[in-house]
Amino acid sequence: MKMSPQLAYLDSIKHNLDTVTYGHVYHSIRQVPDKYVPTALLHKGHYIDRVRINEGEKLFTTEHDVSYIHDPEVLKNHVGLGRSNAEKQAVFYGAIESPEIRQPRVVAYFETTKLFKKPELLPDNITELFTMSRWRIMAEIEVVEMIFSKDAQENSEYARTSVTNQMSKLPNDEIRKFCYEQGEFFSEEFARKDVGDNQSYKYKISSAYANYIWDRTAFKGITYPSVQSIYSGQNVALLPELVDKYLKLESVAVFKFERKDGKDLPIDCIKIATDLGKGNMDFKYADYVEADYLPGGKLY
Template sequence: MDKFEAFEKLKEYSKNLSAVSYEEVYDLLKNGIKYIPIPLAKVKKKAYIDRVRPNKGETLFKHIDELGYIKDKNIIENHLTSFGRANCPHQVMFYGALETSLIDKQRLTAIAETSHIFRKPGIDCIDGELYTISRWEIQDEFLVVEIVFSEYALNNNPEIAQSFENQKKLLQEHNLDKKEMDFHLDFLKFISEEFSKKVSSNDDYKISAAYTNIALLHPDVNGICYPSVQTEYFGVNIVLTPETVDKYLKPIICSTQIVYKKGLKSLIANGKNYCKDIDINKDIDWKEHDKSILTDKNQVITHLEK
């Protein structure tokens, strides 16, 4: 089987991923297609990544370790049991959101991707749910795989369209013949759509998870960035390995946010607590905002009905 036949078989797999194993998908990518295209992009020094964790009721997180990638072995073994868009069951990854010009506050992307209120339509939450956002500063530039070939994302986000053009130019510099060029573009569009699709089952993540793990075998690859499905591709997500987080990221601030929702309207308001200077060797030094926080239910409803 050559790579063109393997690619056609992968497309067939994608139609019903619950019927094939992850190992079959991984093997087809790694040993069938073999040399899969990996478009690289730099994540710049001093850029920020926002990450969100849901709180349990009103309880505040105690240490920054609780806001980073999962370290609790019990959670990894007993709760991290499903495929994610860029991870296998029991595989720890760091999910966050990058800044884009279309969403001025990247925490909105992180909340939209994390909150079940947004992920499951038809859920109202007038009382609000508490989330904690942490911001991580990149200490030195590094490379990730850039997933920017999805038609959905290209149509919605001009920044992604520009990245797509840049990646096409890089491909053209390799002087590929038409058949090879078409294969590369078709494959990257297919993979991008796997990262961009709205899923009905965690099995639907098998191809994107397998591609991520194969791409991470590249010595220069530290993670994946791809458009945010929950923000209609206006935002950009980033997924990093724990090793990359430890080497390149520094947590600098965190704060609580409250998410309200009624019908199609939502409201994200500041919570009571924040920490402006995180020390990884100490517990989080939570402070309370001096200004009033939106907690009155009638005011919340008024905002949601505007």
């Protein structure tokens, strides 16, 4: 089955997105006929890890600090185009467990830090603190699933299994080919690894696709493989309405990444919020002592 002219057009501009507007890309996605929207479930009782980088040793003290951006001024002046968000748009990004990476906080950190965007320029001695918040999923959430990219299929057991499952739901080979081609095209945009400094325009297709789906369907979240984990981890992007309704902040902890003499040291937990305060708006921290938090505790 030949690629539709509308999808072929998007394919023709994907490497020149700096020459077209976001609105033009959104309109072009709207013109693609017979959209294939594969979905997956975020299961009740599972969790999402989210990371924010600390400014020096300053601690985050409220749920708003560790959740999606709430401050209108920050959104207006500091939020540019992202893999799933438009400019000035609040989106909750986090990571979930995958077969290859059982601790999603690892994925969340490498997706959030800027230290490894250009690892060859990383100083021999550097320290960075980051805060991991863990959010419990309180009810089943159906989200769009972008797992058809070639790199994801090569590196992720989850992506391979999920694609097989998605294809098994379709009635015949012709429709499977049509849907796979479309799924692969948009998944490749979510899997882009060629986005350098000042190149956020390369997110125009993935961001516009996410927002088209959110505008036109009941699905308000997307899951896709993590580029920074070489596609073996799994990310989620959720609109604030899903976070407010279906996620519960469960724990908060501060970790330290440190490189000494060119060698990366083990990432250690250094503080844990022992009390989140009334309405999760007044975190109280204590130094983390491993013996006080056995495996199976609320942090792990």
